[in-house]
Amino acid sequence: MQTEVLEEPKVLQEVLSHLSRPALPGVLRIQQGIVRATHDFMFKRGLTQLMPLMLSPITDPLNHGVVDASIPYADKRWSLTKSMIFHKQLALMHPDLDSIYIVSPNVRLEFSDRAQTGRHLFEFTQIDFEFKNKDRFYVMDFMEDLVNFVFARLNEELPELLLEIRDELLPLYEKWPVYRTEKLEAALGPDYEMIQSQLLDTPYWLLNHKREFYDKEDQMRPGTYFNYDLVWPEGFGEGLSGAERENEYKQLLKRMTETGANKEIFKDYLEVAKRGELPRTAGAGFGVERMTRFICRLQDINDVTVFQRRPGHASIF
Numbered sequence: 001m002q003t004e005v006l007e008e009p010k011v012l013q014e015v016l017s018h019l020s021r022p023a024l025p026g027v028l029r030i031q032q033g034i035v036r037a038t039h040d041f042m043f044k045r046g047l048t049q050l051m052p053l054m055l056s057p058i059t060d061p062l063n064h065g066v067v068d069a070s071i072p073y074a075d076k077r078w079s080l081t082k083s084m085i086f087h088k089q090l091a092l093m094h095p096d097l098d099s100i101y102i103v104s105p106n107v108r109l110e111f112s113d114r115a116q117t118g119r120h121l122f123e124f125t126q127i128d129f130e131f132k133n134k135d136r137f138y139v140m141d142f143m144e145d146l147v148n149f150v151f152a153r154l155n156e157e158l159p160e161l162l163l164e165i166r167d168e169l170l171p172l173y174e175k176w177p178v179y180r181t182e183k184l185e186a187a188l189g190p191d192y193e194m195i196q197s198q199l200l201d202t203p204y205w206l207l208n209h210k211r212e213f214y215d216k217e218d219q220m221r222p223g224t225y226f227n228y229d230l231v232w233p234e235g236f237g238e239g240l241s242g243a244e245r246e247n248e249y250k251q252l253l254k255r256m257t258e259t260g261a262n263k264e265i266f267k268d269y270l271e272v273a274k275r276g277e278l279p280r281t282a283g284a285g286f287g288v289e290r291m292t293r294f295i296c297r298l299q300d301i302n303d304v305t306v307f308q309r310r311p312g313h314a315s316i317f
């Protein structure tokens with residue numbers, strides 16, 4: 001009897017060739033090096049690691065729309081984690097916890113207009129960290145130290161692989177340049193962040209973004225915010241966002257009204273703030289795949305993944 005040979009569906013073939021491409025193991029090795037070195041750095045600097053949460057009645061509202069990813073459970077709606085921002089603030093209510101970090105899976109069902117940016121996945125890992133009673137300057141210095149620590153460690157542990165993947169070892173940076181969004185925009189136009197990223201060969205800080213209600217507003221200059229982004233150079237774009245956090249009840253209410261956040265969903269969080277129990281904190285989170293992409297000089301962030309997570313594209317595994 002003749003057996004029928006079925007032609008493999010195209011999507012299956014695509015997925016299988018993605019997960020077996022020759023460059024993948026080296027990229028994964030670099031990514032592993034990043035995470036290992038980051039753990040070491042966090043440990044040396046005294047941060048306590050928390051395990052990630054994947055479900056919560058509250059999660060990051062983000063400053064852009066995504067497809068809803070929530071499920072019903074125990075008479076509530078639980079959202080898949082977009083970031084653990086609120087949990088970081090709440091965890092730091094413990095009197096003996098001063099600094100924490102989490103290797104945190106984030107699900108953000110980005111719309112398909114982000115499919116070709118080279119920077120967006122609909123599921124990724126963020127290394128999220130937060131300090132009690134520290135300010136933006138502390139966090140920015142911390143991140144600069146972290147990057148140099150991780151890069152030096154990779155140069156030491158994986159020099160041959162780095163030379164193969166990116167033709168040179170990783171640079172160690174002096175202090176990063178700092179810019180303000182409004183000034184760069186005035187100088188370079190609406191695409192200022194990316195233009196500046198293409199012009200530089202060092203990461204830079206971009207201050208003052210108008211975005212989520214949990215970033216602290218400057219009371220001396222309303223409408224400006226104590227937040228900061230790390231932007232990778234060579235056109236790789238944003239790699240981290242962070243801020244001093246809003247912890248005052250009245251100011252949270254004001255900012256939630258301005259950003260259109262749903263106060264009902266956040267009522268218990270607001271109650272903690274109303275009691276004056278939300279600590280004063282500052283922190284940030286960086287995308288692991290974006291750091292890997294920058295180090296490996298990959299155009300498409302999907303080339304960091306084993307299983308493609310391109311916004312809007314169906315995958316089978």
Ligand code: AMP
Pocket residue numbers: 083108110119120121122123124126238239240241242285286287288289290
């Ligand atoms: P955010 O606080 O929204 O800026 O997210 C923190 C960091 O996570 C960003 O700076 C990126 O490095 C990374 N990130 C955010 N969204 C995505 C995404 N859709 N795909 C991959 N990485 C992302």
Ligand code: MG
Pocket residue numbers: 229238240241
């Ligand atoms: Mg951001």
